[in-house]
Amino acid sequence: MIRPEAPVLLEIRDLHARVEDKAILKGVNLTIRAGEIHAVMGRNGSGKSTLSKVLAGHPAYSVTAGSVSYRGENLLEMEPEQRARLGVFLGFQYPVEIPGVSNLEFLRVATNARRAEQGHEELDTFAFEDLVRERLQVVQMDPAFLDRSVNEGFSGGEKKRNEILQMALLEPLVAILDETDSGLDIDALRIVAGGVNQLAGPDNATLLITHYQRLLDAITPDYVHVMAAGRILRTGDKELALELEQRGYDWVDQELAALDAAARQPLEVA
Amino acid sequence: MSASVTAAPAGLAGWTHRWLDALPAPAGALAPVQERGRRALAELPPPSSRQEDWRFTDLGLLLQLPLGSATPAAAAVEPFAAAASATTAAVGPSPVVLRLQLDGRLDPLADLTLPPGLMALSPGEIAQALGHTLAATGCERHWPVELNHAAAERVLALRVASRSAVRLELLSSGPAPLRLLLVLEEKAELELSQLLHADAPGLTSLVMEAHLGRGARLRHGLVARGHDGAALLGHLAIEQEPESELQLTAVSAGWGLARLEPRVLQVDGQASSTLRGLQLVQGRQIADTHSHIRFNGPEGQLDQLHKAVASGQGRSVFNGAVRVPRAAQRTNAAQLSRSLLLSDRARIDTKPELEIVADDVKCAHGATVSSLQTDELFYLQSRGIDADQAAQLLQRAFCEEVLRDLPAAARAWCPLEGLQLVSEPA
Numbered sequence: 151m152i153r154p155e156a157p158v159l160l161e162i163r164d165l166h167a168r169v170e171d172k173a174i175l176k177g178v179n180l181t182i183r184a185g186e187i188h189a190v191m192g193r194n195g196s197g198k199s200t201l202s203k204v205l206a207g208h209p210a211y212s213v214t215a216g217s218v219s220y221r222g223e224n225l226l227e228m229e230p231e232q233r234a235r236l237g238v239f240l241g242f243q244y245p246v247e248i249p250g251v252s253n254l255e256f257l258r259v260a261t262n263a264r265r266a267e268q269g270h271e272e273l274d275t276f277a278f279e280d281l282v283r284e285r286l287q288v289v290q291m292d293p294a295f296l297d298r299s300v301n302e303g304f305s306g307g308e309k310k311r312n313e314i315l316q317m318a319l320l321e322p323l324v325a326i327l328d329e330t331d332s333g334l335d336i337d338a339l340r341i342v343a344g345g346v347n348q349l350a351g352p353d354n355a356t357l358l359i360t361h362y363q364r365l366l367d368a369i370t371p372d373y374v375h376v377m378a379a380g381r382i383l384r385t386g387d388k389e390l391a392l393e394l395e396q397r398g399y400d401w402v403d404q405e406l407a408a409l410d411a412a413a414r415q416p417l418e419v420a
Numbered sequence: 421m422s423a424s425v426t427a428a429p430a431g432l433a434g435w436t437h438r439w440l441d442a443l444p445a446p447a448g449a450l451a452p453v454q455e456r457g458r459r460a461l462a463e464l465p466p467p468s469s470r471q472e473d474w475r476f477t478d479l480g481l482l483l484q485l486p487l488g489s490a491t492p493a494a495a496a497v498e499p500f501a502a503a504a505s506a507t508t509a510a511v512g513p514s515p516v517v518l519r520l521q522l523d524g525r526l527d528p529l530a531d532l533t534l535p536p537g538l539m540a541l542s543p544g545e546i547a548q549a550l551g552h553t554l555a556a557t558g559c560e561r562h563w564p565v566e567l568n569h570a571a572a573e574r575v576l577a578l579r580v581a582s583r584s585a586v587r588l589e590l591l592s593s594g595p596a597p598l599r600l601l602l603v604l605e606e607k608a609e610l611e612l613s614q615l616l617h618a619d620a621p622g623l624t625s626l627v628m629e630a631h632l633g634r635g636a637r638l639r640h641g642l643v644a645r646g647h648d649g650a651a652l653l654g655h656l657a658i659e660q661e662p663e664s665e666l667q668l669t670a671v672s673a674g675w676g677l678a679r680l681e682p683r684v685l686q687v688d689g690q691a692s693s694t695l696r697g698l699q700l701v702q703g704r705q706i707a708d709t710h711s712h713i714r715f716n717g718p719e720g721q722l723d724q725l726h727k728a729v730a731s732g733q734g735r736s737v738f739n740g741a742v743r744v745p746r747a748a749q750r751t752n753a754a755q756l757s758r759s760l761l762l763s764d765r766a767r768i769d770t771k772p773e774l775e776i777v778a779d780d781v782k783c784a785h786g787a788t789v790s791s792l793q794t795d796e797l798f799y800l801q802s803r804g805i806d807a808d809q810a811a812q813l814l815q816r817a818f819c820e821e822v823l824r825d826l827p828a829a830a831r832a833w834c835p836l837e838g839l840q841l842v843s844e845p846a
Contacts, residue, residue, distance in 0.1 A: 206802050209794065234804035246799035250817025256803070259813075263804035299817075316803060 151185040151352060152372050157221075158183050159355050160205075160324050165216035166380075167204045174200040176380035177216070182324065185352045189366055190359045191391060192377035193399050198359045199243060201377070202328040206240035207233055220324070234260075235267035237354075239322030243329040245309040248300040253312070256300045257282060261319045285318040289345045307338035314345040325349070326357045331365040343368030363395040378402045383409075432466040435483050440570060442487040448573035449543060450599070453550070457569025460561070467563050476737045476769045477708045481651050481677040485595075485623055517829075519589040520576070524596030528576060537584025537608075541577035541601065550575060550601055553629035557657040557683035557712065564653035564679065568627040571597035580608035582633070589829050590614045595622025595650070601629050604636035604664075612640045613829035618675070621649030628656045632664035632691070639667045641830030646675030648703060656682045662690035662717070669696040669825045671834055672707055679708045689717025689748055697726040698822035701734030701766070708737035715748035718778075722753035727822050729815060730759065730766035741773040742783065749780045757787040760818050 160182040167175040174197050182188055192198050204211050205218065207230035218225040225233060248256070258278045265272065273281060286293060289311040301309050310330055317325055327346065331339055346369055350356050358369060366374070366388060374390040375382045383405060384390065440461060446454040467474035516535035520528040529540055541549065554560035576598075580586050582605040592598055595618065604610055616624055624646075632638055644652055652675050660666055672678045684693050699707035713722055728736035736759060744751050757770045772785040792814050800810035823831060 208798055229807070230798060230801040231804050231806045231810075234802055240802050242799065242802075246795050248796050248799070248814070248817060250820045251813050256800070256813075259805055259809070260800075260803035263806075267804070320803070 151187075153183065153185055153352075156183040156185050156352075159221055160225075160357075161217075161219045162205075163217045163219075165201075165204070165218060166214045167200060167211050168214055169200065169211050173214070174211075174380055175204065175216075178377075178380070178382055180375065180382060182355045182357065184323075184355055186373065187350060187356045187369065187371045188358065188373045188375065189371040189391060190357065190375045190377050190382070191361065191394055193402070194361075196377045197380040198377050199328055200380075202240055202326045202357075202359055205233075205238065205326055206230060231263070234320070234322075235264050237264075237321075237323035239317050239320055239325045241310075241313040241317060241325065241327040241330050243332060245301045245304075245313055247302045247304075249302050251300045252296075253298055253300050254279075254282070254296040257296070257316065257319055260316065264320045282315075282319065285315060288318045288348055289314045290341050291315055306333035307335065307342075310334060310338065310342050311345075314342055314349075318345065318349055321349075321354075323354045324357065325354065326359065328359045329361065330358070331360055331362060339364065340368060363391050366391045376402060378406050431483055432468070432479055436461055436466055439487055443571060449546070450572055450574060453569050454571070454573070457566050457571075460566045461563075461570050464561070464563055464566060473710060473739075476735070477677075477679060477706060479651075479677065481649075481706075482623065484649070485621055485651065517587040517589065519591070522576060522590055522592045522596070522598055523594070524571075524592075524598050525573060527574065535586065537581045538586045538588075539579045539581065541579055541603065545579075546575060546577045546601065549603065549631070550577075550629070553631055553657045553659045553685075554627070554655070556659050556687070557685045557714070559655055559657060559681065559683050559712075562655065562681070564625065564681075565627055565655050567653065568597050568599060568625045568655075571625065572599040572627070573597075575599040575601050577601040577603075579603040580605060580610045580636075582606045582608055585609040585611075587611045587827075587829075588613070591617070592624070593617045594620065595624055597625045599627050602631070602638070604630065604632045604638055606633040607635040608633065609637045610639070611827050612638065613827045613833070614640065614642045615830070615833045616642070616644040616646075616652065616654075618646045618650035618652070620647055621676075622651075624650065624652045624654075626652070626654040626656075628654075630656075630658045632658065632660045632666060634661040635663040636661070637665045637667075639827055640669070641826035642668075642670040643826070643830050643833045644670070644672040644675065644678060644680075645834065646672070646678060648674070648676045648705065650675055651677040652679065654678075654680045656680070658682070658684045660684065660686045660691040660693065662686075662688050664691045665694075666692070667694045667696075667825065669822060669830070670709070671698045671822065671826065671830075673700040673834070675705060675707065677706045679710070681710045681712065683712045684714070686713075686715045686717065686720040689715050689720040689751065692721040693723070694825075695722070695724040695726070696822045696825045697724075697738075698728070698819055699736055699738075700729045700819075701736050702730075702732040704733050704735075706735045706737070708739075710737075710739045710741070712741045712743075713753070714743040714745075715751050715753075716745065717747055718749045718751070720748060720751050720753075722751075722755070724753075724755040725822065726755075726757045726770075727818065728757075728759040728768060728770070729762065729818065730768050731762035733763070733765045733767075735767045736769070738770040739773060740771070740785070742775070742785075744774070744776040744778050744781055744783060746777045748778045751778060751781040751783065753781070753783045755785040758818075759787075759789040760815065761789055761791050762815075 162180040165178040262272045376384045730736045759768045770787045
């Protein structure tokens with residue numbers, strides 16, 4: 151839902167980042183307003199996942215230039231946990247298995263950390279059980295997964311459902327979903343996408359990172375961005391994703407080469 | 421590097437003599453054992469880092485202990501004051517629970533009626549059985565055992581009758597020489613929850629012998645919570661007849677020096693031994709587990725997991741000996757050591773020591789040492805959990821794998837919060 155007057159939630163300006171000695175992001179610009187769904191597409195290695203990790207604050211990535219403001223505050227100065235408490239959520243491409251930490255306990259601690267930041271009272275185990283059972287329905291998840299260790303022995307689809315369950319509990323304002331569709335069969339994809347659609351609203355925004363059109367058949371984006379070589383090369387609407395699906399990414403390479411040949415000009419972003 | 425060997429042999433030998441001199445005259449039922457132990461100790465060279473078994477374990481802390489500490493001041497200390505010796509009648513089908521306070525001096529069985537299935541051994545039976553399992557498991561001449569011989573005035577000697585099931589809780593606070601002798605008759609079952617607690621400098625010495633008859637089951641949870649100035653020296657010697665099951669879970673935390681030696685002998689193989697260990701060190705603490713398992717017959721099973729968490733300048737040692745002689749065909753043994761290193765000044769030494777002569781056996785072993793995983797920490801942080809709490813959660817998870825195998829009573833004695841886990845920046 152595009153509303154020009156809606157408040158800006160996330161503003162990324164000329165973002166450069168590296169992992170170890172390798173520069174990955176080379177000037178990303180992106181503005182996300184409340185109510186919007188953005189999709190970032192691109193080949194492996196284009197910087198999509200790096201963008202998501204930088205926004206969440208992964209310690210392996212360092213920002214070398216540019217800025218990210220989240221609701222007017224400098225996001226890059228915050229610890230990862232502070233970002234999460236304030237409403238930035240990263241759905242992991244590969245959710246981490248943590249043997250010995252109960253999923254239910256983990257979800258409760260995380261939910262209460264977010265609630266404390268919002269000024270809500272802490273939920274005790276009973277109140278939390280009620281909440282989590284209600285939110286399980288968003289992803290049609292079996293309550294048995296609550297009693298297991300975090301993601302331990304979960305199938306790919308179950309891990310992704312667990313990610314969306316966390317999103318349903320934490321009620322983020324900006325949800326970044328990193329290849330949430332990877333490794334999902336058709337049914338799991340439908341359930342996960344259905345969960346994302348239920349949670350999307352006028353006050354929050356979603357940033358989908360994906361290779362494939364098929365996720366965008368289930369979740370309609372307001373904007374589609376094509377990323378290459380650490381930048382957003384082109385921005386369009388959902389038709390752009392369909393075009394990518396038909397033409398592949400070869401034209402991206404050509405455009406990139408042309409761009410390199412010409413004097414570098416900052417790209418205008420929606 | 422073997423940093424500080426402050427316990428020069430001469431120092432420890434001198435300490436041993438002073439310690440012997442400070443002991444009260446031999447007394448009680450074990451007076452003959454005390455006399456023998458004192459003579460042996462006067463002759464025996466004390467452990468030094470030149471001996472393979474003590475290479476990494478500095479006994480220097482003993483030199484700082486108050487002498488005459490074999491005589492504890494008072495029995496029950498704060499948290500367990502309420503746990504006076506008492507029997508609790510069992511309800512329904514659960515076995516009878518007996519809770520005893522051990523201080524090494526008073527008779528814990530005085531004025532008690534033992535529950536059905538549990539009997540005290542007679543002096544004659546004690547004389548016959550005492551030391552048998554120590555000898556069978558090859559540790560009756562070990563220095564810490566002789567130390568216990570020299571000091572212990574009494575032994576808690578109990579028999580669980582054939583086909584009976586008993587739950588026993590043993591609580592000890594403060595420094596004491598403790599001696600236990602347990603006889604499980606055929607198909608007897610014993611669940612033993614044992615707490616050793618020290619909150620002041622002193623030496624806690626434990627020597628336990630247990631004999632598991634055919635088809636008997638012993639589930640022993642030992643929780644040892646110490647003090648920076650306190651030392652624990654423990655030998656747990658167990659003989660298993662065929663078809664018996666041993667589940668031994670030992671947890672130690674907070675001791676300036678803790679050395680535990682579980683020693684298991686499957687006398688004719690065909691028994692099952694499950695060993696779980698967890699030791700935590702911080703500051704300058706040392707924890708050392710030397711386990712020794714021997715199969716003297718075929719088709720024995722071992723499932724062993726030993727875990728350690730080391731932070732600060734703590735030091736953790738694990739040595740896991742498994743002996744599989746020719747007679748022990750079709751032995752199935754698995755040993756795993758997993759350690760968590762939380763500081764670059766902490767040190768972990770871990771060594772499997774498998775001696776396999778039989779040719780038709782399965783013996784697996786492995787050892788890992790790691791720090792907390794960045795990806796796991798980041799995952800938790802990305803959900804709003806702060807770095808310290810995330811580290812605590814991960815450490816708890818690491819420990820939980822051992823703690824969950826403790827009997828319920830023992831489990832309640834080691835709340836994870838009480839394990840004093842410390843996180844340090846990676």
